[in-house]
Amino acid sequence: MIDYIVVGFGLAGLAFVEELKKNDKLFVVYENYSQKSSRVAGGLYNPVILKRFTAAWLASEQLELALPFYKNIQDKLGEALVSELPVLRRFNNIEEQNLWFEACDKPVLETFLSSDLIRNENEALDIPFQYGSVKGTGKIDIKKMLSLYVLDLKKKELLINESLEYDELVTETDFIEYKGLRAKNIVFAEGFGVRSNPFFNYLPLQGNKGEYIIIKCKGLQLKEAVKSSIFIIPLGDDLYKVGATYNNQDKTPNITESAREQLQMKLERFLKIDYEVVDQVAGIRPTIRDRRPLIGTHPEYKSMHIINGLGSRGILIGPYVANKLYNFIENNGSLEKEIDIKRFENLR
Numbered sequence: 001m002i003d004y005i006v007v008g009f010g011l012a013g014l015a016f017v018e019e020l021k022k023n024d025k026l027f028v029v030y031e032n033y034s035q036k037s038s039r040v041a042g043g044l045y046n047p048v049i050l051k052r053f054t055a056a057w058l059a060s061e062q063l064e065l066a067l068p069f070y071k072n073i074q075d076k077l078g079e080a081l082v083s084e085l086p087v088l089r090r091f092n093n094i095e096e097q098n099l100w101f102e103a104c105d106k107p108v109l110e111t112f113l114s115s116d117l118i119r120n121e122n123e124a125l126d127i128p129f130q131y132g133s134v135k136g137t138g139k140i141d142i143k144k145m146l147s148l149y150v151l152d153l154k155k156k157e158l159l160i161n162e163s164l165e166y167d168e169l170v171t172e173t174d175f176i177e178y179k180g181l182r183a184k185n186i187v188f189a190e191g192f193g194v195r196s197n198p199f200f201n202y203l204p205l206q207g208n209k210g211e212y213i214i215i216k217c218k219g220l221q222l223k224e225a226v227k228s229s230i231f232i233i234p235l236g237d238d239l240y241k242v243g244a245t246y247n248n249q250d251k252t253p254n255i256t257e258s259a260r261e262q263l264q265m266k267l268e269r270f271l272k273i274d275y276e277v278v279d280q281v282a283g284i285r286p287t288i289r290d291r292r293p294l295i296g297t298h299p300e301y302k303s304m305h306i307i308n309g310l311g312s313r314g315i316l317i318g319p320y321v322a323n324k325l326y327n328f329i330e331n332n333g334s335l336e337k338e339i340d341i342k343r344f345e346n347l348r
């Protein structure tokens, strides 16, 4: 009997697997590549919500945990994955500058927002009201991290490239059995894919589709991520990720022309030079209406657990909630009400 089956290997699955490795648990992962949220994400970690100038949920605690977490993975995988990357917020008008100054004095935000305005010196960009700069930001190459990690798991025969077929799961009192394999626990980390999971699809996961275009722009020479109504994120070799869109109607996985047009229109409001769109990607963020993760144990089947609802901030939230879930299952730890799936028990 092994300790865990983990279903799904995006940011949530990875964070939980790290807990299992740290605690010498025996596990196997199932991954079918049906969801792409983690693999297409911008990869930014940023403790501040730049639309409203507020601190993200538990920003300081999560950042403190997440940075060493990803740096440790980087060291183990032996490739550059984590880089510090300044994020500059483009102000649209004087009112926004004033709101920024007000935010700079607020608790938590004062550690992350710089009150020195930054003048734009890049002639390719139209920045009439200067920038505000955020501290403690950076970028993770999530796609590379996940694929290197998958290679390592495959080498150790710990990853199976198959869909977990829910109707093949047999639930016993103290364990589950799947196609002859017994495990003490199963953890579902399926992102938006949980909507097909008959054990947990009562949970109100909404999903929000996001698309990026990737542009090539020789003259831009940007070293920082710039946030206006969209982000421009430098990737190296004159390539930039531009986006993302937010769409809670379309739940299809494919890229769309309307998203590309929307992103180009927003980009051209402040990028003044020619560029070429070289690629486009799409994924569905696992979002919940109360903007909190979905963590916990199935109300009926005590060997079944879930880690989901990482929304639009999976990099920072993942390690934090994986640690909470692990301690909840193994060490009688407590789960805060706001993340516990118990809050949706009335929906069953």
Ligand SMILES: Cc1cc2nc3c(=O)[nH]c(=O)nc-3n(C[C@H](O)[C@H](O)[C@H](O)COP(=O)(O)OP(=O)(O)OC[C@H]3O[C@@H](n4cnc5c(N)ncnc54)[C@H](O)[C@@H]3O)c2cc1C
Pocket (backbone or CB within 6 Å): 007, 008, 009, 010, 011, 012, 013, 030, 031, 032, 033, 034, 035, 036, 037, 038, 039, 040, 041, 042, 043, 044, 045, 162, 163, 164, 165, 189, 190, 191, 192, 193, 194, 209, 210, 211, 212, 244, 245, 282, 283, 284, 285, 286, 307, 308, 309, 310, 311, 312, 313, 314, 315, 316
């Ligand atoms: C366009 C976009 C930009 C984003 N930018 C950022 C950003 O800059 N910073 C940030 O922190 N967050 C960002 N996010 C959010 C972040 O990507 C998500 O919070 C995160 O990806 C959620 O991870 P997850 O592991 O829960 O889901 P997923 O990444 O969707 O992973 C779930 C995995 O489970 C697998 N799976 C599902 N069902 C099964 C099954 N039955 N059997 C086997 N495998 C299965 C899927 O194939 C998938 O690999 C962005 C998201 C999008 C879409």
